[in-house]
Amino acid sequence: MQRVKKDSPARMNSFVIFTLLCTWSVFASSPRDKWTSKHCSSESSSLYDVLWDDSQVIADKTLETDFLKQMANGTLEAERYINFTLQDIYYLVKVTELLKALSIQPETHTDIKQFILDRYNSYKKFADYVLNQYLLKNADDIKPSTAIAEYIQSYNDVMKEDHIYFAVALLPCARLWLYVAEHLEITKGSPYYRFKSENEVGHPEKHYKDLLENHRSEIDESKAKNIFQKHMKHEYNFFRSS
Template sequence: MSSFCDEMWVQCKHIAEEGYQTAFIQGICKGTLDPTSYSGFMNQDIAYVFKAAELFDTVATRAKDEDLKMFARNRQQSFLRCANEMCEKFFIQDPSAIRVGETLEEYCQYLHRVANGMDPLYFMVAMIPCSKLWPWLARKMQHSEVNPNLYGFWAKENMSDSCSAKLESFVAERVSELDEQTSLLVYQTCMTAEVNFFKSATGEEISDISNLTAKLPVRLASA
């Protein structure tokens, strides 16, 4: 992991800690989460993964750099495989029929703006928080003193950090092409949006990210 990505994580770790304390994650830890809340969240997550795959395709199409184009295509295929596996697991025949809530919709709209309106490399930064937060939460659960319960599989299934490692490695090699403050803004916004998504599953009050999204520069760099 690069020191650049390390620093972004350090500056946003308090948001990750907030994510661990959400009713959704604590409900998984303690086995008290309403199964309806869990299934509703995971159905929406399927829609999110398909949307991410779509946006990786957008980035690959826009990118002029061949390495970036190839990396985005590889990530797109990886996310599509994951999304299709989730559909099989949850018996979803038509993922386009999944209705997402306002919180996830706001998150996806932000990712859309990054993918379509900024240098394609910033979309890789935007995807790090999701891929890094889930395995961090899973490991934190594993090391807690909470007894195993019916949601124990969640931690086991989300333990791998290979996705975040690939994204961080790619970004690290091109850090000179990024504006650090803009990268941190994108990272912070997406980390907050991830935690908001957890909160929305149980009706918790979400954090306002409008002040962050309003700062997003458009066409910051050439595609």
């Protein structure tokens, strides 16, 4: 792929592809203080908040990765960002395939069934769009990095659990990328400003919070915390290795 010179912002902008991984799953902005519920008692905190609170250290560690630091200060090479985006596309397509498989499996809870269908339809629409935009027939020609391959394998493992745990597995992506975008100091003059602007607009609780709380009595919270933290670490590893 042609190298984009650092001293050519116009050319660099033509190569910069906005980030795909999570923007299709969130739709409305939220206040900055949503990130922690530490002011609440453990009895009153929703599972949605508890999962995040127990893993926020990973989110803060992600902000310190070299990839995001260079993105913020404008020194990130375009090729590195493009490779990152290709891995995004691979993730998107593969998670879409898993959601499709889940959507046709039996599910006794109507709201969980609807959640899976909604997530599948959203991911599928976006996957079709990005593949068409970048003239890709599918993601088969993209070789996954070790970080992304392990991430997808973890999703495959969660497929063996009750479907509510797949919602838990998806949540780190939806929350972390919003958190990262809101805390990145990137100005409008940066070729990576679109990464920030596209990802800092979100309201993931719309999809997850009530669903998790409605089924909290059925959820093994220890298992849910393990899955959530594992996927937060996969997110961190993706940024760290990019």
